[in-house]
Amino acid sequence: MTDRTVDRFADGDWAVAATVALAGLGITVGSQLLVAAATLPLWYVAAAVLGSDRSTMVRVRRRVTVHDASSEGVDADEGEGPIPASPGATATVRTTVRNAGSETVVDLRVVDGVPDALPVVSGSPRACETLEPLETATLEYEVELRRGEHAFDDATVRTRDLTGTVAETWTAGVEGDDALHCSPTVETVPPGDGTNEYAGEVPTDEGGSGLEFHAVREYEPGDPVRAIDWRRYAGTRELATVEYRAERSTRIVCVVDARPNQFRAATTERVPAVERSADAAGRAFEALVAAGHPTGIVGIYEQRLTSVPPGTGPATRQEATALLDAMRVPGYVAAARSQTGDPSAALLRSLPGDAQVYLFSSFVDDDPLELVEALRARGYDVRVVSPDVTADAADTATRLTALERGTRLARARATGARVLDWDRERSLGVVLRTVVGEVTTG
Amino acid sequence: MSPPDHRLPTTIARGLVLAALVGALALAVSQPIVAAGVPIGLGLAVAVGAVDGSDRRVAVGAALLPIVVLAGIATVGLAGTPVAGLSAVVGATLATAVCGVVIGQPTPVALMRTGGAALCASVLAGGSALVAIGIETAGGTQAALVAALWLTGDGISGLLVALVVAAAAIVAVLFVVPPAAVTVPSRYDSYVTSRNALATLVTVATVIAIGGLSILTIGSVLVPALEPVVEAVTGSAAVRGLLAAVTGAALLGVAMAVVARSVWRQTGGRRNAAVAIVAGSLSGVGLPFGAAIGVVGIGTTTVATLFGAAAAVLGVGWLVAWLYEGVVGRSEATNPETAVAAALAAGGVVSGASVDTATLGLETGRAGVATFVPIAAALFAYDVGRYGRTLAREIGSEASRRPQLVRLGWSGGVAAVGVPVGALGMAGATVLAPTLSVPATAGVIVAVAAVVGGTWVLVR
Numbered sequence: 001m002t003d004r005t006v007d008r009f010a011d012g013d014w015a016v017a018a019t020v021a022l023a024g025l026g027i028t029v030g031s032q033l034l035v036a037a038a039t040l041p042l043w044y045v046a047a048a049v050l051g052s053d054r055s056t057m058v059r060v061r062r063r064v065t066v067h068d069a070s071s072e073g074v075d076a077d078e079g080e081g082p083i084p085a086s087p088g089a090t091a092t093v094r095t096t097v098r099n100a101g102s103e104t105v106v107d108l109r110v111v112d113g114v115p116d117a118l119p120v121v122s123g124s125p126r127a128c129e130t131l132e133p134l135e136t137a138t139l140e141y142e143v144e145l146r147r148g149e150h151a152f153d154d155a156t157v158r159t160r161d162l163t164g165t166v167a168e169t170w171t172a173g174v175e176g177d178d179a180l181h182c183s184p185t186v187e188t189v190p191p192g193d194g195t196n197e198y199a200g201e202v203p204t205d206e207g208g209s210g211l212e213f214h215a216v217r218e219y220e221p222g223d224p225v226r227a228i229d230w231r232r233y234a235g236t237r238e239l240a241t242v243e244y245r246a247e248r249s250t251r252i253v254c255v256v257d258a259r260p261n262q263f264r265a266a267t268t269e270r271v272p273a274v275e276r277s278a279d280a281a282g283r284a285f286e287a288l289v290a291a292g293h294p295t296g297i298v299g300i301y302e303q304r305l306t307s308v309p310p311g312t313g314p315a316t317r318q319e320a321t322a323l324l325d326a327m328r329v330p331g332y333v334a335a336a337r338s339q340t341g342d343p344s345a346a347l348l349r350s351l352p353g354d355a356q357v358y359l360f361s362s363f364v365d366d367d368p369l370e371l372v373e374a375l376r377a378r379g380y381d382v383r384v385v386s387p388d389v390t391a392d393a394a395d396t397a398t399r400l401t402a403l404e405r406g407t408r409l410a411r412a413r414a415t416g417a418r419v420l421d422w423d424r425e426r427s428l429g430v431v432l433r434t435v436v437g438e439v440t441t442g
Numbered sequence: 443m444s445p446p447d448h449r450l451p452t453t454i455a456r457g458l459v460l461a462a463l464v465g466a467l468a469l470a471v472s473q474p475i476v477a478a479g480v481p482i483g484l485g486l487a488v489a490v491g492a493v494d495g496s497d498r499r500v501a502v503g504a505a506l507l508p509i510v511v512l513a514g515i516a517t518v519g520l521a522g523t524p525v526a527g528l529s530a531v532v533g534a535t536l537a538t539a540v541c542g543v544v545i546g547q548p549t550p551v552a553l554m555r556t557g558g559a560a561l562c563a564s565v566l567a568g569g570s571a572l573v574a575i576g577i578e579t580a581g582g583t584q585a586a587l588v589a590a591l592w593l594t595g596d597g598i599s600g601l602l603v604a605l606v607v608a609a610a611a612i613v614a615v616l617f618v619v620p621p622a623a624v625t626v627p628s629r630y631d632s633y634v635t636s637r638n639a640l641a642t643l644v645t646v647a648t649v650i651a652i653g654g655l656s657i658l659t660i661g662s663v664l665v666p667a668l669e670p671v672v673e674a675v676t677g678s679a680a681v682r683g684l685l686a687a688v689t690g691a692a693l694l695g696v697a698m699a700v701v702a703r704s705v706w707r708q709t710g711g712r713r714n715a716a717v718a719i720v721a722g723s724l725s726g727v728g729l730p731f732g733a734a735i736g737v738v739g740i741g742t743t744t745v746a747t748l749f750g751a752a753a754a755v756l757g758v759g760w761l762v763a764w765l766y767e768g769v770v771g772r773s774e775a776t777n778p779e780t781a782v783a784a785a786l787a788a789g790g791v792v793s794g795a796s797v798d799t800a801t802l803g804l805e806t807g808r809a810g811v812a813t814f815v816p817i818a819a820a821l822f823a824y825d826v827g828r829y830g831r832t833l834a835r836e837i838g839s840e841a842s843r844r845p846q847l848v849r850l851g852w853s854g855g856v857a858a859v860g861v862p863v864g865a866l867g868m869a870g871a872t873v874l875a876p877t878l879s880v881p882a883t884a885g886v887i888v889a890v891a892a893v894v895g896g897t898w899v900l901v902r
Contacts, residue, residue, distance in 0.1 A: 018787075018821065019891065025791060033806075033813045034794040036868040040818050040860040044825060045894050047856045107845045109836055128837045130844040137842075158836070162852055164829055329551055395627050 004170040006053050012045035012165075019045075051165030057101040058108065058131075060155045064177040065092045066145070082181035085145050090121060091180060095139040095155065099131035106130050107160035110139065113153025113174070118143040119314055146292055146312075151179045215243050251310040251352050252288050252295045254281040257361035257368055258327040259302050264364060264389055273362035276387035276422070278324045281360045284385075285320055296320075298347060299327050300371075305343040307350065344371045348378065356381040359417075362389050364401060369408045372417050382417035384409075391423060449839040450779065453846035454830030455543050457854075458779055458823050462540045465786040465819035466533065472793050472812030475526045478517050479533025485510035486534065487541030493559060494552035497718040504559035504722025505729075508567060508752060511759070512730055515751050525796045532792060536785040542778030550771050557763030559719045564756035566727040567749045574735070574746035583735055583742070591682040598659050601676050602652055604685045609648035611692035613641045618699040620706060623717070698724075727752075779827025786820035810868060814861045822857040826850060 018041035026034030066085040085091060095112045099105050112125035123141030131137060154171040216229055219239035229240040262274035281297065288295040289312050296310035297320045306326075308319040344367065351357070357375055361368040363386050375382050386409060390402035406421075413419045450458070469476040489510060492503030514534060521527040542548075548556070580586035594603040616637050625633040655675070662668035675681060698720055705716035731749065734740045740748075769775045793812035797805075829849050833841050 014824070015821070016891075022791070022817070026794065029795045031794050031797060032871060033797050033810060033868065034791065036864050036871065037790065037794055037813050037817045039864050039867065039890060040814065040857070041821055042890060042894055043856050043860040043863075044821060045891075047852075049894070106848050109833075111836075124838060124840065126837045128833060128841040128845050130842075130848055162848070164849065164852075395630055398627060 004055075004168060007167045007169070008051065008053075009165050009167065012048040015041035015044035015048070047163055048165045051161050051163040053166050053168065054103060054161065055101075056103075056105050056108070056159045056168060057099075058105075058110075058157055058172055059098045059100045060095060060110070060157070060172045060174045061098075062093060062095045062112070062152060062174045062176040062178065064180065065094075066180075067091065082149055082151075082179035083177060085180055085182050089145045089182075090142045091145055092140065092142050093125070093152075093177075095125070095174070096136050097127070097129070097131070097139070097155075097157075098136040099133055102133050104130070104132050105159050106162050107164070108137075109158040109160075110137075110172075111156045112139055112141075113155055114141075114143060115150035115152060115180075116313055117146050117148065118150055118180075119317070144290075145180060145182045149179060149181045152177070216240050217243060250293060251355045252293050252358060253298055253310060253351060253355045254285055254288075254295065254358045254360065255298045255300060255347065255371075256281045256324070256327055257359070258299045259367070261364055262362055264362070273364070273387045273389045275328055277360035277362070277385070278327045280385055280387070280422070281358070282321070282324045284358060285324075286317075289317065297323050299323055300343040300347070303343070304340050305346040305350075310352065310355070344374065347371070348374055351375075351380070357383070359384045360387075362387050363405050363408045363412070364389065366408065369412055372412045373415050376415040376417055382415075384412055384417055384419040385422055386419065387422045449546055449834060450543060450827070450830045451833055451839050451841045451846055453843045453850070454826055454833070457826055457846075457850040458543050458782055458830075459540055461819040461823045461826070462536055462543075462782050462786065465789065465816040465823075466536055468815030468819070469529060469532065469789045469793060469812050472796075472808045473526055473529035475517070475521050476529045476533035476789065479514075479530035479535075480537040482510055482514045482517060482530075483534035483537025483539075484541065485513070487538045487545075489559075490548050490552055490556050491541075491545060493555040493715070493719075494549050497715060500555060500559075500715045500718040501722035501725075503556075504563070504719045505726035506722075507556070507559050507759075508563040508723060508726040508756065509730060511563075511755050512567075512748060512752050515748060515755060519748075519751075525792060528792045529789065532785055532789040536782065536789070539778050539781035539785050543782060547770060547775055547778065550767050553763050553767035553770060555715055555719060557760045557767065558716070559723055560756045560759040560763060562719055562723040563727055564753045564760060566723055567756060568753035570727055570731045571746045571750040571753060573731075574742045574749060577735065578742040578746065591679060591686055593686075596676075598655060598672065598676050601681070602655060604682060604689070605648060605651055605655075608685045608689045608692070609644050611689045611696065612644050615692045615695040615699065616641050616644075618696050618703070620699060620703050622706070623699070623702060694724075777827065777831060779823055779830065783820040783824035783827065786816045786823060790814070790816035790820065806872070810865055814864050818857040818861050821860075822853050825853045825856075829853070 019038045022034055022038035022041070026032070026036075026038060064083055066083060067090045083091075093112065093114075095110070097108065097110050099108070107128065108131055109128045110126070114120060114125045121142050121144050123139075125139055125141050127137060127139045129137040152174065154173050156169070157172045158167055158169040160167045216232070217240065219228065219241050223241045227241045227243070229242050232238060232240045256274070256277050258274050258278070262277065263272045285295050285297060292312065294310040294312050296316070297308045299306040306323060308316060308323055310316075357380050359368060359372060359375075359382060361384070363369065363384075368384075372382055372384060386405075388402075388405075390398050390405055409419050409421055466476060466480065485506060489503045489506040492499045492506065495503075514530075517530050518527040521530055577583055577586040580589050592600065594600045594607065621630060621633055658668060658672055658675070662672045698717070701720050702717050705714060727749075731745070734745045734748070735742065766775065790813045793809055793816070797809040797813075826849065830846075833846070
């Protein structure tokens with residue numbers, strides 16, 4: 001239990017203001033009723049006076065149960081270090097809060113310290129309860145497990161007295177399980193060149209520390225002993241160093257073309273390009289985040305660009321979903337981070353240097369092609385998913401548009417971008433496996 | 443503790459609804475017209491909620507909006523006194539705010555569409571007011587109808603002009619209606635063929651009719667027996683009525699098609715609700731107008747005033763919706779619970795201000811109830827609403843019921859204690875009157891405040 005903070009809210013201020021306002025109104029209009037009614041808010045001022053600071057004692061205990069395919073519903077031994085689990089599995093967390101004091105806590109708020117990297121998939125790590133002495137309340141929620149070691153933080157506890165004017169906040173130490181260790185079974189292969197110099201989860205073609213074998217080279221002084229190929233040494237008496245694929249970090253930005261011409265569809269009965277693009281981008285985003293890649297969303301409008309920076313946390317997911325939903329509504333721009341002016345120029349300015357770009361656009365005009373060319377010229381790894389809104393057209397104008405679109409996609413391919421022409425008949429799942437799978441599974 | 447939710451917890455929301463109900467009932471004790479304002483507020487909330495959905499719901503919402511506004515203006519107009527009118531407005535505001543507490547803030551899309559519907563209905567209501575003035579000038583509905591039928595003139599020349607105008611209107615509507623409204627791109631060529639054939643048919647039929655009428659007219663000069671036939675055709679109200687109806691319907695179609703074309707060109711969107719808004723507004727203004735003029739038989743001056751006022755209110759509504767959309771988009775909108783508290787307090791103030799001198803009588807008692815209870819309910823709503831907002835921000839809307847009930851009970855208790863004490867104090871003041879005048883009562887309030895303040899300082 002650390003750093004207790006007691007906040008006393010000036011809860012009577014608003015009531016004093018109401019009293020003055022009512023009394024003033026009553027005197028102004030000459031109404032005795034209003035002047036008498038001015039006493040009503042004073043009772044709230046008097047009630048606020050009763051607020052007191054009473055130290056509260058609570059005990060918090062956490063129990064984690066991992067639901068793995070191989071070990072369904074296994075409870076870990078408490079206090080035996082991090083609980084082993086596989087990425088993708090879920091874990092049920094039961095955090096019990098007990099009022100260890102002798103007085104009733106009328107308003108006890110608890111927020112469990114869930115690791116940032118583990119998304120809560122059901123239940124809630126937050127609760128507000130009224131607890132009698134020695135009474136307990138349980139928070140139960142499930143988290144989806146990601147690769148790495150994840151430590152739970154202490155729980156944040158806040159109590160309020162009956163009047164609501166005094167709040168005490170502190171972090172309470174949690175007994176029981178406090179960490180999870182998730183090791184992958186079989187994992188990723190390189191997505192491309194779009195990585196930076198920092199360590200991460202994406203293997204590259206460089207040698208270094210990692211999991212996957214890369215090459216054997218001549219021993220150099222200073223190489224770690226554990227990297228020496230001892231079998232070769234035993235056979236030839238020559239020292240050699242084993243190198244693994246260096247794992248680097250990468251960030252992915254899904255760019256969705258949401259300009260007015262993307263609201264075009266082959267017929268009025270079919271879904272317009274922007275809906276298909278937003279749908280595909282949303283599912284790609286989920287798949288990439290689930291694989292542990294920080295992913296962001298960018299929406300390109302006529303003279304505006306809105307963006308959600310790459311991340312993997314719940315806040316990024318929430319913002320990305322809101323942005324993608326907003327793109328489906330014509331003329332509505334989400335209240336996300338936005339920049340006005342030429343959207344392509346703004347994108348090139350704001351794009352992280354190590355990012356891979358996934359562009360979702362129907363390519364019914366030249367702007368997306370120019371964007372691809374600009375991105376490739378700057379060395380970005382670009383993948384294009386282009387929903388085809390010109391297929392099966394009967395009229396001449398749409399057939400011409402289809403020809404122009406095909407030329408644009410060919411030119412985009414020529415720049416080195418991976419381009420996928422998404423026919424209406426082809427399922428979104430297959431498309432995403434083709435494109436996103438290159439990042440997650442190779 | 444990061445913000446996980448924006449909705450109020452359910453138990454707190456129910457407490458707010460209860461407070462609003464109690465406050466509204468207390469207001470109705472003094473001003474029963476508050477009850478008439480409540481359905482208007484509910485209708486407004488339903489209209490705003492409906493436009494955030496499918497095209498059918500948008501049309502229903504757009505139709506409901508002008509009807510609700512017309513009903514509101516009629517209610518306020520029939521209230522008689524300014525206090526009664528204000529009470530009706532308070533009732534409507536309270537009901538709308540309560541709906542906001544229950545179903546949440548309107549979305550920016552709903553506000554955008556509501557603004558569009560208000561603007562469209564405002565224009566139509568303004569046009570309706572002008573039509574009503576025209577009917578008044580013409581000398582009544584029947585006279586106006588007759589004038590409209592014979593607008594192109596008497597005799598064969600007038601008939602020929604009416605025929606040409608009707609044909610031109612039909613051809614115009616055929617070409618102005620956007621092809622996307624009636625066909626799909628794959629059938630565009632066949633649509634163009636059909637449309638051109640129809641236009642040619644109308645033109646040929648018109649030419650044949652004009653030719654036939656001309657021959658008949660010339661023939662009647664030579665053959666006197668044909669004169670009654672010509673007179674029957676040229677003087678027939680049925681023929682003129684048919685032509686006027688066709689012309690009116692076609693012009694209406696042209697107007698709607700022009701609106702649809704302009705809006706579709708601006709956005710190119712698939713989910714554009716412009717047509718649904720226009721169709722809904724048209725029925726929402728047209729049906730009440732027709733009913734008022736033709737069925738109910740309200741005076742045209744009254745109808746013109748009513749629809750003129752509705753045009754102004756709807757115009758202001760468009761402005762408010764537009765501004766509010768920006769406020770909601772920036773997450774700076776006033777919370778619904780604060781709106782409930784403000785409406786209740788306004789109702790209490792209006793009731794309290796309507797009584798000049800308090801006496802020990804039934805009238806003062808009713809005014810006292812209508813003043814003290816809504817103001818106490820407003821204080822309760824504000825206090826509990828703040829608590830609920832904090833709880834939703836820190837924990838979420840699915841918070842446990844028990845602490846919420848504790849808070850509702852505490853805040854309700856504080857509010858409930860104040861009402862009888864205030865009422866008793868008021869009764870005492872009336873017994874001592876005129877010794878305890880308004881300034882003297884104010885002095886008592888200051889004294890009480892000083893005692894409370896002193897206690898607070900001592901406790902701290």
